[in-house]
Amino acid sequence: MSQEKLLPLRHKIDDIDAQILVLLNQRAQVAQEVGHVKAETNAPVFRPEREAQVLRSVADRNPGPLQSVDVQTIFREIMSACRALEKRVTVAYLGPAGTFSEHAVYQQFGHAVEGLPCASIDEVFRAAEAGTADFGVVPIENSSEGVINRTLDLLLQTTLRISGEVAIPVHHSLMTKDGTTDRVTRICAHSQALAQCSAWLNQHYPNIERQAVASNAEAARMAGEDPTVASIAGEQAAQTYGLQIVSAHIQDDPHNRTRFAVVGRLQTTPSGKDQTSLVLSVPNKAGAVYSLLSPLASHGVSMSRFESRPARMGAWEYYFYVDVEGHEMDEKVARALEELKQNAAFFKLLGSYPLSL
Amino acid sequence: MSQEKLLPLRHKIDDIDAQILVLLNQRAQVAQEVGHVKAETNAPVFRPEREAQVLRSVADRNPGPLQSVDVQTIFREIMSACRALEKRVTVAYLGPAGTFSEHAVYQQFGHAVEGLPCASIDEVFRAAEAGTADFGVVPIENSSEGVINRTLDLLLQTTLRISGEVAIPVHHSLMTKDGTTDRVTRICAHSQALAQCSAWLNQHYPNIERQAVASNAEAARMAGEDPTVASIAGEQAAQTYGLQIVSAHIQDDPHNRTRFAVVGRLQTTPSGKDQTSLVLSVPNKAGAVYSLLSPLASHGVSMSRFESRPARMGAWEYYFYVDVEGHEMDEKVARALEELKQNAAFFKLLGSYPLSL
Structure with missing residues (x-):
């Protein structure tokens, strides 16, 4: 009888628990002492760089058999629970509750937080700026619509700083009105989504025309009205537009992600593996962008993202959103930023923060 | 300088970590030994009754300062991570990802699981019945639409058993097209939602007519078309129907919840605090329901829910969905069920499972 063998093992587990x-x-208790020391100097309760260090450290030292990613999930909740004794951090996010944005909140802060769902990205910024929330979590880029323009606009204006980044996995599915591709003559999606599924499409539907449209939602709407259209979109769209999923999870990279920025009034210190986000602009002349960015190369600072977008107003025709490796307090990053600032017509440091896990 | 005081405390925390x-x-490691013993007898990896006992026990023995609810969150993840070493349990749920249903999955199983989003409740049942998933998580009742009829229908037919229940908090908001109530002459919502907000409505809008409509979504749709209508609904509806939230979280009971059932091929054993769900029917004659239920009273078994719904077909006019306290293996419950079965024209035991935390 296995119960006889199980019982002593369960007692062992109970002992360990x-x-x-x-x-x-x-x-x-020690975390509470930390809280008292912090209170004396008005230091912030949530230190993303410290939490990132703890999470990296437990993964590095994890002897197994537990998987490091699972150990990190446990420790995220441990830190969240300890932090809540000092103060239950309030985090504004793009509501409603039960969406990817709320997931992103938990992935950054653990579950012992107060979530504050907001109706718009503007409201998230306002809540964090006004202090109604300690932090805000806003989508910054997703794989079906590209960058979230409103977030980029608001980052340009806000007094808040980016203090963290969260990435959530995203899946694409192929869907049609009747769940088959028998009558389909074209496959529609946002160009980014088409690109992300191209290997799969080449393999399964090499002869069907692909058409880039404004967004995956638009493609799904079209498919809902026209049985000759198949659309690529997130599963949500199937429900919204009355479509049937033909094939799920068709993106070539299974680690396809949506990125969120954590914004707050906090200035982080280096965690050891950080990223710095900034916005720049130059007068629109040939070679200007190249020379603008040369300080990065000359100081050995790697650029991990570069995004240009037209300015809606003002004297510069383009804003450049740039992510570089390292923290603004790292010596070589600091020097490179200083030079960038001198050369740029517009320069705004959005923040330095730990690289997401 | 506070850094001098903080550093030794952080070292202490690192030691404890x-x-x-x-x-x-x-x-x-011990959990892996448990897994080997279980494998010999083909015993299931996930035992909801055992996990419920562990979670209750850590809450009971928690000396503080950590809050018990936070300790339970941590231990849920610990068990999830250990379980994943035996087998990463696959759980089908009503998709898309990023919804309350997915939350419910994590709340029951922790994060170290494989989620399988399905397009319909039917598909969730099919996946669990076919073994594509080890479990399914389906909504059984929510506070804006009442019971989920499709789930109740499928429970009637399935070979699966309920092996757990999850409750997720739900909030209602008052919303209108322009975000004010200046022009509003009536407030619409599902009757259940109106009832759940009645104290708040009496206090804030005692003189505005209330009108029960088919669902909160219908009310929101009406409000989107008619500025004299205010609707009560979840925040999601504001986005879907282009409404502005006038007041958020207006339900009288802040612990308003949506319930989910966990279904699987598993038969649980008693955890000490359990609930049993069953469906009954009687020939439609006066007093039949009363006498049907008398075995519960005579054996001292408390009924915690009673729900009647018209049968779509078949010889009985009503099905009664009944939850009773205790496990089907508890002696008095077993006796009461035996008698119920003898008296009922239709009897199906849906399952016994640990009471949700």
Whole structure:
């Protein structure tokens, strides 16, 4: 009878759980002392760089058999619970509750937080600026619509800083009105989504025309009205536009992600693996962009993202959103930024923050 | 300088974290031994009753300062991570990803699971019945539309059993087209939502007529077309129907919840605090329901829910969905069920499972 073998093992687990429970509360007591010290100097409760270090450290030292990613999930909740004893951090996000944005909140802060769903990205910024929320979480780029323009606009104006980045996996599906591709003559989606599924499309539907449209939602709407159209979109769209999924998870990269920025009034210190986001502009003349960016190369700072977008108003025709590796307090980054600032017609540092896990 | 005071405290925390990390992996090793024993007898990896006991036990023994609910969140993830070493449980749910249903999956199983989003409740059942998924998570009742008829229908037919229940908090908001109530002459919502907000409505809008409509979504649609209508609905509706939120979180009970059932091929054993769900029918004659239920009273079994719904077909005019306290293996419950079965024209045991936390 297996029960006889199971019982002593379960007692062992109960013993270990009791020890973990004691240690968790010891940790919480020390965290409370940290809180008292911080209160004396008005230091912030949430330090993303410190939490990132703890999460990296437990993954590095994890002897197994537990998977490091699972250990990090556990420790994220441990830190969240300890932090909540000092203060339950309030985080504004693009509502409603039960969306990817809320997931992103938990992925950054753990579950022991107060979520504040907002009706718009503007409201998220306002809540964090006004102090109604300690932080805001806003989508910055997704794989079906590209960058979120409103977020980029608001980052340009806000007094808030980016203090973290969260990435959530995203899946594309092929869908049609009747769940088959028998009558389909073209496959529609946002160009980015078409690109992300191209290997799969080449393999399965090499002879069907592909058409880039304004957004995946638009493609899904078209497919809902026209049985000769197949659309690529997130599963949500199937429900919204009355479509049937033909094939799920067709994107070539299974790690396709939506990125969120965590914004707040906090200035982080280096965590050891950081990223810095900034916005620049130059007068529109040939070679200007190249020479603008030369300080990065000359100081050995790697650029991890570069995004240009037309300015809606003002004297510069383009804004450049740039992510570089390292923290603004790292010596070589600081020097490169200083030079960039001198050369740029417009320069705004959006923030330095730990690289997402 | 506070850094001098903080550093030794942080070292203390790092020490404690190192000990926790060792214990977590010791626990995982014992859990692997449990897995080997279970494999010999083909016993299931996920035992909801055992996990419920562990979560109750850590809450009972929690010395503080950590809050028990936060300790439970941590241990849920610990068990999830350990379980994943035996097998990453696959859980089908009503998609798309990023919805309350997915939240419910994590709340029951922790994050170390494989989620399988399905396009319909039917598909969730099929996936769990066919073994594509180990479990399914389906909405059973929500506070804006009442019971989910499709789930109840499928529970009637399925070979699966309910092995758990998850409750997710739900909030109602008052919303109109322009975000004010200046022109509003009536407030519309599902009757259940109107009832759940009645104290708040009495206080804030005692003189505006209330009108029950088919669903909160219908009310929101009406409000989107008619500026004299205010609707009560979840925040999601504001986005869908282009409404502005006038007041958020207006339900009288802040613990308003949506319930989900976890269905699977598993038969649970008693956890100490359980609930049993069943469906009954009687020939439609006066007093039949009363006498049908008398075995519960005579054996001292409390009924926690009673829901009647018209049968779509078949010889019985009503099905009664009944939840009782206790496990089908508890002696008095077993006796009461035996008698119920003898008296009922139709009897189906849906399952016994741990009461949700």
